[in-house]
Amino acid sequence: MVLAFVGFAQYEGWSLARVNEVKNIPRTVRDNPGAYRSHYGGYYRYMGGK
Amino acid sequence: MSQPAANCPNCGAVVQFRWSGAVQTTCEYCRSILVRRDLNLEKVGEVGDLQREVSPIQIGTEGIFHNKAFQVLGRILYEYEGGGWNEWHVVFSDGVSGWLSDAQLEYNVSFLTTPPEVLPPADQIARARLFSWGGVHYEVTSVTRARYRGVAGELPFEYWDKKDVVFADLRSANARFGTIDYSEAAPLLYLGEAVEFDELRLKNLRDFDGAGPAGSSPKVTVSGLNCSHCGAPLALRAAGHSLSVVCGQCHSVLDATDPNLQVLEKFEAKQAIKPVIPLGTRGKLEGAEYEVIGFQVRCTDVDDMPDSWDEYLLFNRYRGFRYLTLYNGHWNYVKTVPASPERIQVGKKPGVTLMGHTYVLFDTALSTTTYVRGEFPWRAHVGEKNGIKDFIAVPRILSCEITEQETVWSLGEYMTGAQVWQAFQLPGRPTAAQGIFANQPAPFAGQASSMWRVCMNLLAAVILLAIIVYLVAGQKNVFHHQYSYAPRAGAEASFVTDSFEVKGHPSNVEISIHTDLHNNWAYFNLALINESTGHGYDFGREISYYTGDGGEGSRNDSVIVPSVVPGRYYLRVEPEMANNAPSMIYTLEIASNVPSAALFWIAAALLLIPPVLATWRAASFEGRRWSQSDFSHRDDSDSK
Numbered sequence: 124m125v126l127a128f129v130g131f132a133q134y135e136g137w138s139l140a141r142v143n144e145v146k147n148i149p150r151t152v153r154d155n156p157g158a159y160r161s162h163y164g165g166y167y168r169y170m171g172g173k
Numbered sequence: 174m175s176q177p178a179a180n181c182p183n184c185g186a187v188v189q190f191r192w193s194g195a196v197q198t199t200c201e202y203c204r205s206i207l208v209r210r211d212l213n214l215e216k217v218g219e220v221g222d223l224q225r226e227v228s229p230i231q232i233g234t235e236g237i238f239h240n241k242a243f244q245v246l247g248r249i250l251y252e253y254e255g256g257g258w259n260e261w262h263v264v265f266s267d268g269v270s271g272w273l274s275d276a277q278l279e280y281n282v283s284f285l286t287t288p289p290e291v292l293p294p295a296d297q298i299a300r301a302r303l304f305s306w307g308g309v310h311y312e313v314t315s316v317t318r319a320r321y322r323g324v325a326g327e328l329p330f331e332y333w334d335k336k337d338v339v340f341a342d343l344r345s346a347n348a349r350f351g352t353i354d355y356s357e358a359a360p361l362l363y364l365g366e367a368v369e370f371d372e373l374r375l376k377n378l379r380d381f382d383g384a385g386p387a388g389s390s391p392k393v394t395v396s397g398l399n400c401s402h403c404g405a406p407l408a409l410r411a412a413g414h415s416l417s418v419v420c421g422q423c424h425s426v427l428d429a430t431d432p433n434l435q436v437l438e439k440f441e442a443k444q445a446i447k448p449v450i451p452l453g454t455r456g457k458l459e460g461a462e463y464e465v466i467g468f469q470v471r472c473t474d475v476d477d478m479p480d481s482w483d484e485y486l487l488f489n490r491y492r493g494f495r496y497l498t499l500y501n502g503h504w505n506y507v508k509t510v511p512a513s514p515e516r517i518q519v520g521k522k523p524g525v526t527l528m529g530h531t532y533v534l535f536d537t538a539l540s541t542t543t544y545v546r547g548e549f550p551w552r553a554h555v556g557e558k559n560g561i562k563d564f565i566a567v568p569r570i571l572s573c574e575i576t577e578q579e580t581v582w583s584l585g586e587y588m589t590g591a592q593v594w595q596a597f598q599l600p601g602r603p604t605a606a607q608g609i610f611a612n613q614p615a616p617f618a619g620q621a622s623s624m625w626r627v628c629m630n631l632l633a634a635v636i637l638l639a640i641i642v643y644l645v646a647g648q649k650n651v652f653h654h655q656y657s658y659a660p661r662a663g664a665e666a667s668f669v670t671d672s673f674e675v676k677g678h679p680s681n682v683e684i685s686i687h688t689d690l691h692n693n694w695a696y697f698n699l700a701l702i703n704e705s706t707g708h709g710y711d712f713g714r715e716i717s718y719y720t721g722d723g724g725e726g727s728r729n730d731s732v733i734v735p736s737v738v739p740g741r742y743y744l745r746v747e748p749e750m751a752n753n754a755p756s757m758i759y760t761l762e763i764a765s766n767v768p769s770a771a772l773f774w775i776a777a778a779l780l781l782i783p784p785v786l787a788t789w790r791a792a793s794f795e796g797r798r799w800s801q802s803d804f805s806h807r808d809d810s811d812s813k
Contacts, residue, residue: 126634129776133642136680138735138769145709148702156667156745159700 181205183216191246192264195327198247206324206333218333227413228259228275229378229491232326236273236373238282242266245273247326251319251338255551255578256416262328270329272363273373274352277414277550278493279511280373281350283365292353292360295339300580304343304351306364311343311351312513315579332356344513346527367511370492378491400425401434408453410466411488415548421445421452426545426554438554446470449499449604450485452547456597458506463487463495465597467547473538473561486549494550497593498585502606503613504593505570505585512582514564514571522804525564525571527582532564532571535611536803540574563611570612587612609798621791624784631780639773651675652763658695658748659756667747672704675765679738683767685731688759690718695757698747699732703740710734733767 152159178189184203197208207214234245247262258276265271274281289306302313321335335356343351344367354361398407405422409415415429417437427434448468450456455464467486472479482500489495496507514525514532523534542557560575568587573580587610590603606613652673658666675682686697694717702709712734717726750757799805 125776125779126631126638129635129772130638130642132772133646133768134678136678136736136769137772138681138733139771140681140733140735142710142712142732142734145700145711146707148700148707148709150704150707152702152745153669153704153743156669156747157665159667159745 179209179214181207181216182214188214190327191244192268192270192327194264194268194270194329195246196330197324197328197332199325208331217331227411227490228278230259230261230273230275230375231377231379234261234375234377234379236263236375238263238265238271238368238373241269243271243273245326247324247328249324249328249332250322251340252322253317253319255317256414257322262326271365278370278489278491279367279509280370281365281367281511283350283352283363286362286364288360288362292362294360295355298339298341298353309345309347309349310515311345311349313341314344314513314581315342316340317342317578344511346512346515346525348510348512348528350511398434401427402436402439407434409548410453410464411490411548411550414488414494414550415466416551417553418548419545419553421546426552429548437552446544446546448483448485448546450497450593450597450599454597454599456487456593458487458495458596461489461492463489463492465547467545467549467553469542469546469549469553470544471540471542473540481543486547488548496583496585497588500610501608502590502604503610504588504590505612506588507572507583507585510571510582510584513580514582527571527584530566530569532566532569534803535563535565535570536801537562565612567612567618568614585612587614609794609801611798611801613798615791615794615798617787617791617794621784621787624787628780628784632777635773635776635780639768639770642768646680646766646768647677648764648766648768649676650762650764652744652761655758655760656746657756657758658750660750660752660754662752666749667698667745669702670744670746670761672741672743673763674741675737675739677739677766679736680765681767681769682734682737683731683764684734684744685729685762685764686714686716686759687729687762688716688718688757690716690728690757692719692721693717693750693754693757694726695754695759696749698745698749700745701734701737701742702745703738703742705740708738709745710737733769735769737765 148159177193178187180186181188181200181203183205184200186200186202188198188200188207190198195209197206199206204219205216206218208217230245232245232248236243243263243265245261246264249260251258251260256277258274261273261275263271263273271282271284274283298313298316300313300316304311317340319338319340321338324333339355341353348367350365350367352363354363398409399405400407400420400423402425403420403423405420407418407420409418409429418427418429419425420427423439425439426437428437450465452465452468455462464487465485466488469484470481471484472481482498485497487495487497498505498507510527512527514527517524517526517531519531519533525532538561540559540561542553542555545553545555562573564571570585572583572585574583590606594603652670654670682701684699684701688695694715696713696715698713700709700711712732714730714732716728716730718728719725744761744763746761
C-alpha cells in the first residue's frame with residue numbers, strides 16, 4: 124500500500140512543499156509586472172535584512 | 174534360537190531353554206534356580222518371593238531396539254533405599270545378549286563392554302566423576318548400594334544369592350547410559366543408551382487388568398487402604414512404584430511399601446491445600462493417559478522473599494512418571510531426563526547442552542517442600558530440601574536437582590492453563606497467568622524477525638521504485654537565464670521571464686536560483702503564472718551568504734512547486750536587496766517533472782515503524798523475563 128501510494132504521489136507530482144496559489148492573474152501582468160503585488164513583497168522592509 | 178531342553182533336577186519338570194547361550198535359568202514349576210552344565214542342570218537355590226509385579230515387562234516380552242528384534246528371557250531384581258528395579262536379560266535375533274533396565278518405568282538398554290581403562294574400585298567411585306570413552310563424556314549421576322532380591326528366567330552367567338551390590342550409573346549429554354557393576358571381583362562395565370517406552374515397540378507385555386499400553390485407559394488399580402494413624406481411607410494408585418503415601422486427613426506420611434503402612438512422619442499443615450487438579454484425575458498428555466497421584470508444594474527463599482509453586486505427580490503404568498508444575502498460573506509439563514548435560518559458557522552466563530539444544534542458566538535456589546499429599550516414588554516429606562538450578566531454552570526449562578544421593582535432570586515444556594484444562598477436561602477456567610515465567614514463550618516470538626524480513630524486502634522495493642521514478646520521470650530543464658540586479662531606490666525591480674512549456678502530466682517544477690552573493694543577502698518574490706489560465710503560484714525565497722566564523726548560508730537556493738499542470742508559463746521575478754548593496758548576478762533555472770525525494774524517505778520511515786515496534790516489544794518482554802533471574806540488574810548487590 125505504501126509503495127502504491129508513493130508511486131501514485133510521484134506520478135501526480137505531490138510534494139510536501141506548499142506554495143500559495145493565486146487565480147485569475149490578469150494577462151496585463153505580462154506587460155506590466157510591477158502591477159502585480161506578491162504576497163511576499165516588501166520582505167526586507169519588515170525583516171530589516173542584514 | 175535353538176531350544177534345548179532338560180529336566181529340572183528338583184521336580185522333574187521339563188525346562189526348555191529359549192536361548193542356547195543361557196548359563197542359568199529357573200524352573201517355572203518349583204522355582205529352583207538351575208545352573209546349566211550343558212544339558213545337565215544343577216539346582217543351586219530357589220527364587221524367593223519377588224515383590225508384587227508392577228513392571229509391564231515380563232519374561233517373553235518382545236521388542237525392537239535399533240531395528241533389531243529382541244526377546245526378554247531373564248530377570249534380576251534389585252532393591253535399594255529409593256525403591257527397586259529390574260534388569261531384564263534380552264537376547265536379540267542375532268544371538269547378542271543385552272540388558273534392559275527398568276527403574277521406575279525409565280528404560281535403558283546396555284551391553285557388557287570391555288572397559289577402555291581400569292575402572293576404579295567401589296570405594297573410590299563417587300557422583301560427578303567424569304569418564305571419557307569413545308568420544309562420549311560420561312558423568313556418574315548416582316552410586317547405589319542395592320540388595321539382590323531374586324532372579325528368574327535365563328541369564329548368561331551364574332547369578333544367585335548375592336548380597337549388597339554397588340552400582341554406579343553414568344549418563345552423557347546425548348542420553349548415552351552406562352553402569353559400572355561391582356557384583357563381581359572385577360568391576361563390569363555396561364554401556365548403552367536410554368530409550369523411551371514407545372521406541373521399544375514392546376509386545377506381549379504384562380496384562381494389568383485387561384488394559385494395554387496403547388489403550389486409552391491404563392486402568393491404574395486403586396488399592397483401598399486405611400491410614401494406620403487415623404483410619405481414613407487411602408487410595409494407592411501406583412502400588413509397587415510408590416514409596417510413600419500421605420494421608421489427606423491427618424497429614425501422616427506413610428510407608429507405601431509396608432503392608433501395615435508404617436507412619437514415617439507427620440506434619441502439621443496450617444490449612445489443607447486443595448490441588449487445582451484433584452488427585453485421581455486423568456488426563457491425556459503426549460498421546461498417553463496419566464493419572465494425578467501426588468501433589469506437593471515447594472518453596473524457595475530468594476532475596477528474603479518466599480516464593481512457592483505446586484507440583485503434580487502424574488503416573489502411567491507403562492510410561493512411568495511425569496510432572497506438572499504450576500507457578501502463578503504458568504504451567505510446565507516435566508519429565509526426568511536420562512542424560513547428563515555438558516557444561517558450557519553462553520556469553521557471560523553458564524549454560525549446558527543437551528540433545529543438541531543449548532540452555533542458559535536462569536536461576537539457582539534451595540527448595541523446601543512445605544506440603545505433600547498423595548503418593549510419591551521417593552520418600553517425600555515436608556522439609557525435604559533440594560538444590561535447584563534452572564536453565565532455559567524457551568519454551569523449555571532444564572532443571573537440575575541435587576540431593577545427597579543423586580543428581581536428577583528434568584526437562585519441562587511450557588504449557589498454558591488452557592492446555593492443561595483441555596488435557597484433563599477440568600471444569601471452569603484456569604487462573605490467569607501473572608507476570609512472565611522463565612521459559613514462557615514470547616507472544617510475539619518470531620514476529621520481529623519476520624517483520625524485518627518483510628521490511629527489508631519492501632525497502633528494497635522502495636529503492637527500486639525510486640530508481641525507476643528517477644529514470645522514467647524525464648526531468649527536463651525548461652528554462653535557464655542569467656540576470657543581474659543592482660538595487661536602486663524607487664526603481665521597479667520586477668520583471669517577467671520568457672515563456673516556457675511544462676509538458677506531460679502534473680508534476681513538480683523546481684526553480685533554482687544561483688547567485689554570486691558575498692556577505693550579503695537578497696530576497697526573491699517569485700510567481701509562476703500560467704499564460705492561458707492566469708493560475709499562479711506565489712512564493713518568496715531568501716538567499717544570504719556570509720563568510721567568517723565558519724561561514725553561514727548559501728549562495729544558491731531552490732524551491733519545488735508541486736502538482737503544476739502542463740501548459741505555458743512564465744515567471745514573474747522581483748528581487749530585493751539592501752539599498753547600498755553591490756550588484757548581484759544570478760541565474761534562474763527551471764526544471765519540470767522533478768521527483769520528490771521526501772516521499773521516498775517518508776515511505777521508508779513508515780515501513781520501519783512496524784518492525785521497530787515489534788523489536789522493542791520483544792526486547793521489553795525479554796527484559797521483563799530476565800528481571801526475574803539471577804542475572805537481573807534490579808539490585809546489583811544481589812546479582813550473581
